Ligand SMILES: O=C(O)CCC(=O)C(=O)O
């Protein structure tokens with residue numbers, strides 16, 4: 001069900017941690033059986049050695065004893081064979097493997113490992129994290145020479161040399177030598193002092209090999225050369241490394257390094273983003289500072305003149321006027337958010353994004369989502385009615401889409417995008433109820449670090465505040481898309497981020513939001 005896409009949602013990752021608990025249990029059983037088997041082997045060893053210790057001084061005399069002679073012959077003819085050809089070890093291992101295979105369908109795949117590695121590199125980039133600190137379990141940023149601790153997790157889990165090697169290799173295989181160099185450097189220094197471990201894929205030699213080549217690719221020949229020399233020290237007869245070494249020496253003598261290291265060490269812009277700098281700055285700041293007093297931005301208790309809200313007005317915070325973005329505090333209760341999250345779990349699938357006439361999964365949206373109809377759970381209908389009370393909008397299907405519940409994964413994000421359709425052939429029009437006029441997005445969880453909603457052109461970054469809801473108009477009153485609504489879900493640095501989207505379409509709102517020919521309205 002969640003095959004190959006586990007990394008795209010923290011919910012799926014939680015489920016896989018249950019598989020590991022089961023595996024620990026299987027391994028314990030295996031260790032117990034193997035320990036018992038080895039104890040039996042040891043007992044036999046002691047028995048036979050003691051026998052020989054006993055008869056050592058009087059060998060000839062002892063062999064004359066028919067009982068002694070018989071036991072010797074029996075041992076050599078049968079007992080030793082039973083020990084040496086025992087199938088117990090194989091049976092224990094097979095039991096372990098059968099148990100492991102029973103869980104295989106719920107284990108992460110190679111895509112998950114690669115996706116998780118890419119998630120780490122995304123966090124490194126967007127939050128300008130210090131890789132050396134990150135691999136030690138610390139979330140730190142370097143700003144103008146100062147180290148800033150972005151978040152202090154309650155448990156610090158450092159990465160191993162092999163972990164770093166894997167991240168580096170994912171970058172290396174994608175020909176992203178900028179990240180490869182940084183992660184392989186960590187791998188080399190962490191592998192340095194440690195011994196080989198059963199569970200590891202990589203080794204110091206392999207890390208050196210990949211790092212040398214990555215440096216070569218970034219134009220840093222002298223580092224490539226010195227790493228190759230270090231590698232030869234460990235593996236003197238490696239022909240390929242010897243050849244590389246010659247090549248690097250030649251390159252250096254022909255072309256002494258004028259531009260020194262790092263010249264080609266630029267971050268790759270894989271998913272090209274024109275607004276990348278603004279996006280990342282907004283993600284890094286919690287709610288960008290409004291320095292000038294703006295009387296148009298205010299807070300109030302809001303009822304929208306709906307009798308249903310008279311006794312319980314909602315705290316409204318106007319965050320931006322153009323585009324109009326408001327935050328409704330405590331829009332849902334914690335128990336309601338919980339019910340919505342729980343109802344969504346069975347339906348969670350990899351999120352898609354509109355691409356031409358189709359909807360496909362993409363690296364620029366890393367999450368899982370589920371669509372909840374009114375009938376899924378009483379709370380869904382209740383929340384829909386509350387949206388109508390607050391906004392006056394008709395959210396009945398197909399004037400409103402079903403509630404989309406989203407759970408983000410490792411470094412989960414949604415890069416700058418519009419919620420409304422920007423082309424006539426968009427799949428959003430299949431509901432035949434016009435374009436997405438407004439977005440009502442509920443934060444179903446808080447996030448420890450990262451995961452804000454950033455409005456690129458409005459210079460606004462809204463942290464995920466549990467139970468609150470964000471509302472904005474995507475379209476001008478004349479039906480044109482409002483380019484200023486470009487927004488993004490920043491990568492989740494730490495936490496389990498859940499949101500629910502209710503998208504309201506143009507049709508059905510003719511009397512709630514009247515048209516205007518003024519393009520600025
Ligand atoms: O998660 C967020 O903060 C934004 C999500 C979003 O923009 C979307 O789902 O369309």
Ligand SMILES: [Fe+2]
Nearest residue numbers: 417418419487
């Ligand atoms: Fe959006």
